[in-house]
Amino acid sequence: MRCKMPRYRLSGVLSCVVAVASCASLALIPATAQAPYKAPRTPDGKANLNGIWQALNTANWDIVGHAANFGSLPQMGAQGATPPGIGVIEGDSLPYTPAAAAKQKENYKNRLALDPEVKCYLPGVPRATYQDHPFQIVQSPDTIMFIYEYAGGVRSIPMKNPGPAPAPSWMGWSWGKWDGDTLVVDATGFNDNTWFDRAGNFHSEALHVTERYTPRSADTLMYEATIEDPKTFTRPWKMSMPLYRHVEKNAQIMEFKCVEFVEELMYGHLRKGAPQQKGKQ
Amino acid sequence: MKHRIPVTVAALAAATILMTAPAFAQGGAGVKGSANAAWKAPRGADGHADLSGTWTNATSVPVERPKELGAKEFYTPEEMAANAKKAADRAAAQAAQAEGGDLAVHYDTNQFSLTGASQKRAPSMRTSLITGPEGRVPPLLPAAQKRQAARPRSTFDSYETRPLAERCYFWPNEGPPMMPVGYNSNLQIIQGPGFVAIEQEMIHDVRIIPTDGRPHLPSNIRQWFGDARGHWEGDTLVVETTNFTDRNPFRGSSDQMKVVEKFTRSSPDSVVYEFTVTDPATWEKSWSAEIQMSKIDGGLYEYACHEGNYGMANILSGARADEAAAAAKK
Numbered sequence: 352m353r354c355k356m357p358r359y360r361l362s363g364v365l366s367c368v369v370a371v372a373s374c375a376s377l378a379l380i381p382a383t384a385q386a387p388y389k390a391p392r393t394p395d396g397k398a399n400l401n402g403i404w405q406a407l408n409t410a411n412w413d414i415v416g417h418a419a420n421f422g423s424l425p426q427m428g429a430q431g432a433t434p435p436g437i438g439v440i441e442g443d444s445l446p447y448t449p450a451a452a453a454k455q456k457e458n459y460k461n462r463l464a465l466d467p468e469v470k471c472y473l474p475g476v477p478r479a480t481y482q483d484h485p486f487q488i489v490q491s492p493d494t495i496m497f498i499y500e501y502a503g504g505v506r507s508i509p510m511k512n513p514g515p516a517p518a519p520s521w522m523g524w525s526w527g528k529w530d531g532d533t534l535v536v537d538a539t540g541f542n543d544n545t546w547f548d549r550a551g552n553f554h555s556e557a558l559h560v561t562e563r564y565t566p567r568s569a570d571t572l573m574y575e576a577t578i579e580d581p582k583t584f585t586r587p588w589k590m591s592m593p594l595y596r597h598v599e600k601n602a603q604i605m606e607f608k609c610v611e612f613v614e615e616l617m618y619g620h621l622r623k624g625a626p627q628q629k630g631k632q
Numbered sequence: 633m634k635h636r637i638p639v640t641v642a643a644l645a646a647a648t649i650l651m652t653a654p655a656f657a658q659g660g661a662g663v664k665g666s667a668n669a670a671w672k673a674p675r676g677a678d679g680h681a682d683l684s685g686t687w688t689n690a691t692s693v694p695v696e697r698p699k700e701l702g703a704k705e706f707y708t709p710e711e712m713a714a715n716a717k718k719a720a721d722r723a724a725a726q727a728a729q730a731e732g733g734d735l736a737v738h739y740d741t742n743q744f745s746l747t748g749a750s751q752k753r754a755p756s757m758r759t760s761l762i763t764g765p766e767g768r769v770p771p772l773l774p775a776a777q778k779r780q781a782a783r784p785r786s787t788f789d790s791y792e793t794r795p796l797a798e799r800c801y802f803w804p805n806e807g808p809p810m811m812p813v814g815y816n817s818n819l820q821i822i823q824g825p826g827f828v829a830i831e832q833e834m835i836h837d838v839r840i841i842p843t844d845g846r847p848h849l850p851s852n853i854r855q856w857f858g859d860a861r862g863h864w865e866g867d868t869l870v871v872e873t874t875n876f877t878d879r880n881p882f883r884g885s886s887d888q889m890k891v892v893e894k895f896t897r898s899s900p901d902s903v904v905y906e907f908t909v910t911d912p913a914t915w916e917k918s919w920s921a922e923i924q925m926s927k928i929d930g931g932l933y934e935y936a937c938h939e940g941n942y943g944m945a946n947i948l949s950g951a952r953a954d955e956a957a958a959a960a961k962k
Contacts, residue, residue, distance in 0.1 A: 621948035622790035
C-alpha cells in the first residue's frame with residue numbers, strides 16, 4: 352500500500368486513527384501489485400501469520416461503497432449512524448441476480464430485525480474478518496486456527512483437504528494451502544443464515560469463498576476473498592482490504608460472549624408477567 | 633425441551649460411564665508417566681513438547697471417590713476387571729431399557745456417541761479424578777455455603793433463571809478446569825509461537841493462552857473463562873488462570889479462584905491433564921485432580937449452541953402456556 356500520510360503533523364490519537372483509516376480506504380490495490388515483501392518464517396519455513404489482526408474500514412456496515420447515513424435506531428444518534436466508506440469490493444455494485452437484488456433491498460429495510468449479527472449469531476465468512484473486533488491467527492504446521500473475538504467464533508483450518516463438508520454450518524468448512532507466502536483458504540459448507548454486512552448483502556448455501564492472506568509488511572496482511580454463489584450472483588466477485596496487526600503491548604483477544612447482550616431482545620417477551628408481544632422473535 | 637435432553641443424556645451417560653473395555657492391566661495407567669518412563673515427547677514446531685492434536689477427556693472415573701473406598705486411590709487389576717464386567721452388564725440392561733424410551737425418541741444414541749462403547753476413553757485405574765487421600769472436593773467454608781444458598785434458584789420464570797449452560801454461555805467442559813462431561817468431550821490443541829490455543833468442540837469457545845511471560849489482565853477485568861497465562865516447565869505446559877467472574881461458580885467457587893493446570897504428553901496417544909484449584913474464600917485448602925486425555929482422529933465440528941437454541945423460547949413459552957392453562961381452570 353503506497354498511501355501518502357499527510358505531511359503536516361497531526362496530533363492526538365484521533366487524528367492518527369483518521370489518517371490510518373483514510374489510508375485503509377484507499378487500499379483496494381490487489382496484493383499482486385505490491386512490491387514483493389518477504390515475510391518472517393515460522394520454524395517450519397512458512398510465512399509467519401501469527402498475530403492479532405483487525406480490519407480498519409466500514410465493510411461491516413456495507414461492503415459496497417456508501418456515504419454516511421442514518422442508523423437503524425434514532426435513539427443512538429451519531430453513535431448509531433452509518434459511517435461512510437469507499438467500499439471493499441471490486442467495482443461499484445454486487446452482481447446480484449434480479450431476485451437476489453430485490454431480497455437485498457428487503458433485507459436492508461428490515462436489517463434491525465433480520466441481521467444475524469444483532470442476535471449474536473456466528474458471523475460467517477468473510478464477515479468475521481472485518482467486524483468491529485480483532486481476530487487472532489495461531490499457526491502450527493498442520494492446522495491454522497482463526498479465533499474471532501466476536502461471539503467466540505473459530506475456524507480450525509487443516510492444511511490438507513478434508514473432503515466435502517459433512518453438513519452446512521455458520522462458519523463453514525475450510526482447508527488451507529500455501530501459494531508462496533500466501534495462505535489460501537478454501538471455504539464451503541455454509542448455511543444461508545449469515546450476511547456479508549449490516550446492509551443486508553447476503554448469500555445462499557451455495558457460497559464458496561476463496562480467501563488469500565498475503566503478508567505485505569511486518570504489521571499488515573492483504574486480505575482478498577473471491578465469492579462464488581451462482582444462486583445469488585451472476586458471476587464471481589472479489590473483495591480486498593488490508594488487515595492491521597495489533598502492535599500494542601500485551602494485546603489480547605478478550606471475551607465478547609454476546610449471548611448475554613441479546614437475551615432480553617430475544618426472550619424478554621417470554622418472561623413471567625411480560626405483556627405478550629405477538630410476532631416478536 | 634432443550635433443558636431436558638442434556639439431563640436425560642447425562643443420566644444415561646452416568647449410568648454407562650463405567651463401560652470401558654480396554655486392558656487396564658497394561659501397567660499402571662492413571663499414574664503419570666508410568667506408561668514408559670523413557671519415552672520422550674515429540675517436539676512441536678515451537679520446540680516445546682508437542683501437545684497439538686484432537687483429544688477426548690471422556691473418562692469412566694468419577695470426579696469424587698465413592699465414600700466406601702476411603703483413602704484407596706487406585707483399583708487393583710482384579711478389581712478393574714470385576715468393575716468392567718459389572719459396568720458392561722449394567723450398560724446392556726440400560727441399552728435394553730433405552731430402546732423405545734425417552735432418549736431414543738430424540739437420538740440414535742450409537743450414532744451420536746452417547747453410548748459408552750462408541751466413545752474412546754483413556755484407561756485409568758483411579759478411583760476418582762480428585763487425587764490425594766480424600767479424593768473429594770473439600771467441604772465449603774461457611775461463607776461459601778452462605779453464598780451458594782443465596783444464589784437464585786433455577787425456575788422457568790425467565791431466561792435469567794435458567795442455567796448458564798442452557799443459555800449457551802459456556803459448558804463445564806470448557807473450564808478451566810476442563811471437566812469431563814457425559815458426551816462431546818472433544819477438544820483441539822494448537823501451538824503457535826508464544827501462544828497455545830485450546831478449542832472445545834462444545835460449545836466452540838477457544839482458550840488462547842499466552843506463553844510469553846506477560847502479566848495477567850488488571851484485576852478489575854473479569855471474564856467467564858478468566859484470564860490464562862502459560863509457561864513451560866520442561867515438557868509440561870503450566871497454565872495459571874485468574875480474573876474469574878463471580879457469576880459462574882465452579883463447585884461453589886468465588887471470583888478469587890485460581891486454577892493451575894498442567895498438560896504433559898505421556899505417550900503418543902495421551903496427555904495427562906492435572907489441575908489444582910485454590911480459593912481461600914471457598915475452601916480451606918487447595919484440591920487437585922488428574923484426567924487422562926486420549927488422542928482421537930479428525931478435527932472438530934461446529935457446535936452452534938446459541939444459534940440453535942430453540943429450546944430457550946420453547947421452555948419459556950411452555951411455562952407461560954402452563955400458567956395460562958392453570959389460570960383458566962380457576
